[in-house]
Amino acid sequence: ATAGNLFTVTSPNVVYTDSTIESKYTYRTTSVTAGADGRYTAVPKETLYDFKTERAVPKTGLMLVGWGGNNGSTVTAGIIANRRGLTWDTREGPRAANYYGSIVMGSTLKLGTDAATNRDVNIPFHDVLPMVHPNDLVIGGWDISGLNLAESMDRAAVLEPTLKQMVRKEMAEMRPLPSIYYPDFIAANQEDRADNILPGSKAEWAHVEKLRTDIRDFKATNGLDKVIVLWTANTERFADIIEGVNDTAENLLASIKNGHEEVAPSTVFAVASILENAPFINGSPQNTFVPGAIALAEQHNAFIGGDDFKSGQTKMKSALVDFLINAGIRLTSIASYNHLGNNDGKNLSSQRQFRSKEISKSNVVDDMVEANTVLYKPGEKPDHTVVIKYMPAVGDNKRALDEYYAEIFLGGHQTISLFNVCEDSLLASPLIIDLVLIGEMMTRIQWRSSGEGEYKSFHSVLSVLSYMLKAPLTPPGTPVVNALAKQRAALTNIFRACVGLEPESDMTLEHKLF
Numbered sequence: 001a002t003a004g005n006l007f008t009v010t011s012p013n014v015v016y017t018d019s020t021i022e023s024k025y026t027y028r029t030t031s032v033t034a035g036a037d038g039r040y041t042a043v044p045k046e047t048l049y050d051f052k053t054e055r056a057v058p059k060t061g062l063m064l065v066g067w068g069g070n071n072g073s074t075v076t077a078g079i080i081a082n083r084r085g086l087t088w089d090t091r092e093g094p095r096a097a098n099y100y101g102s103i104v105m106g107s108t109l110k111l112g113t114d115a116a117t118n119r120d121v122n123i124p125f126h127d128v129l130p131m132v133h134p135n136d137l138v139i140g141g142w143d144i145s146g147l148n149l150a151e152s153m154d155r156a157a158v159l160e161p162t163l164k165q166m167v168r169k170e171m172a173e174m175r176p177l178p179s180i181y182y183p184d185f186i187a188a189n190q191e192d193r194a195d196n197i198l199p200g201s202k203a204e205w206a207h208v209e210k211l212r213t214d215i216r217d218f219k220a221t222n223g224l225d226k227v228i229v230l231w232t233a234n235t236e237r238f239a240d241i242i243e244g245v246n247d248t249a250e251n252l253l254a255s256i257k258n259g260h261e262e263v264a265p266s267t268v269f270a271v272a273s274i275l276e277n278a279p280f281i282n283g284s285p286q287n288t289f290v291p292g293a294i295a296l297a298e299q300h301n302a303f304i305g306g307d308d309f310k311s312g313q314t315k316m317k318s319a320l321v322d323f324l325i326n327a328g329i330r331l332t333s334i335a336s337y338n339h340l341g342n343n344d345g346k347n348l349s350s351q352r353q354f355r356s357k358e359i360s361k362s363n364v365v366d367d368m369v370e371a372n373t374v375l376y377k378p379g380e381k382p383d384h385t386v387v388i389k390y391m392p393a394v395g396d397n398k399r400a401l402d403e404y405y406a407e408i409f410l411g412g413h414q415t416i417s418l419f420n421v422c423e424d425s426l427l428a429s430p431l432i433i434d435l436v437l438i439g440e441m442m443t444r445i446q447w448r449s450s451g452e453g454e455y456k457s458f459h460s461v462l463s464v465l466s467y468m469l470k471a472p473l474t475p476p477g478t479p480v481v482n483a484l485a486k487q488r489a490a491l492t493n494i495f496r497a498c499v500g501l502e503p504e505s506d507m508t509l510e511h512k513l514f
């Protein structure tokens with residue numbers, strides 16, 4: 001079956017046309033009012049929406065900022081290996097290309113129950129809506145290091161030599177475009193690889209224009225319908241939020257034109273992408289999306305998403321803490337140590353860049369703690385510490401050591417120690433693919449209040465990407481959800497709504513009431 005053609009929904013609320021899937025969807029929520037006596041009144045509420053999904057799968061390009069890094073070279077080699085269906089020898093026997101670790105390509109969801117047997121029918125996530133296949137992505141991008149992709153894959157030291165041999169020729173022909181390098185934003189220890197850079201060491205409008213031209217040229221040269229830009233370059237330091245500089249869209253644009261020192265390269269990339277209407281996703285922790293950048297995206301109805309891939313330690317944390325607190329166990333501290341030996345670790349050995357990562361890793365349990373008013377008083381939180389050390393010998397095989405310390409029944413304690421060896425780039429690469437595929441899909445989904453007026457897009461800030469991100473960016477003023485299970489449910493249920501299906505409630509009454 002081609003994408004989105006594995007099933008059809010037969011319902012008066014769903015219409016398939018040649019170009020669209022249209023659904024009428026009843027969104028059922030509960031509206032709560034608190035009385036003066038501290039009691040709540042809960043009222044079921046229904047909101048009617050129309051969703052319209054474009055069926056034609058666009059030819060899509062992915063431009064990576066930091067293409068020559070560990071993630072950039074690994075995801076590129078991985079897609080080539082999948083596209084060509086490669087099998088390579090390892091000391092444990094032959095291994096074949098796959099997309100394990102991608103929620104879109106490697107996981108399923110329950111479509112419903114078999115009419116004859118009442119058993120679950122599960123389908124690949126990729127088949128719920130007509131999504132781009134990663135094998136069809138055209139890849140390009142920028143790097144401040146001029147090595148070709150074969151050389152950068154060697155430098156990354158992630159892949160088996162036998163696999164590298166099979167993709168080397170194709171990779172060697174790929175060379176990153178020169179990028180913008182503002183040395184103040186990344187660690188000084190990165191300077192020796194910066195040999196592929198555009199003139200100028202702080203923001204300037206010519207940089208925005210050059211990046212826009214790069215996106216347009218890439219699109220034209222490869223005959224693409226759409227380009228997604230994703231930052232997988234070094235972690236930058238945080239930019240100061242300064243009134244009059246980066247607080248509004250107009251001020252941000254003026255600051256780039258005036259060469260203000262406080263505009264980060266990632267923000268310049270975001271601005272160029274927004275102006276080209278190319279969705280821009282930030283895989284690193286820094287505050288690329290200063291208020292002015294978010295406002296600019298809203299003005300242009302352009303899509304943005306971020307921040308910071310959630311691959312190893314934090315993914316475990318957002319699953320485990322969700323479980324512990326929802327189990328009624330009072331988590332009292334989390335101590336997280338990491339050591340890693342790749343270039344990311346080298347960059348993070350510098351204090352200001354580490355600080356970006358520390359912030360990103362620190363707020364990830366807040367929503368789960370706040371939600372449990374039985375275990376925690378307002379404002380009360382578990383102690384939470386994050387340490388990262390650079391240890392060259394372990395390379396890309398990051399070590400994450402976590403201790404979760406919790407209070408249980410009658411003053412007892414539960415201590416969970418985790419030792420998680422995260423093959424960093426092999427965990428991050430499938431997340432890049434998910435961010436791109438889901439981000440692209442969201443550009444083809446529109447909604448309106450049922451029957452009323454013009455269809456419009458989702459909000460510019462794609463919080464639906466939260467599952468893949470450590471510090472999810474949400475539309476201004478809206479809450480952040482870190483709990484992994486909720487993030488997955490939001491994603492799958494929004495996709496289901498687009499084909500007129502109810503959220504999967506897991507009540508399975510058919511197995512309980514008969």
Ligand code: NAD
Pocket residue numbers: 065066067068069070071072142143144145179180181182186193232233234235236265283284285308309310311312342343344347424425427428
């Ligand atoms: P890396 O250091 O191997 O790659 C980053 C690349 O970006 C390098 O090739 C560097 O030359 C390039 N670069 C730096 N500044 C640039 C600029 N201004 N323009 C273009 N290129 C630039 O790092 P990595 O392991 O591939 O990780 C990439 C990013 O993803 C890091 O910020 C890291 O913190 C983040 N991240 C990674 C993981 C993971 O790998 N599991 C998880 C979460 C976040």
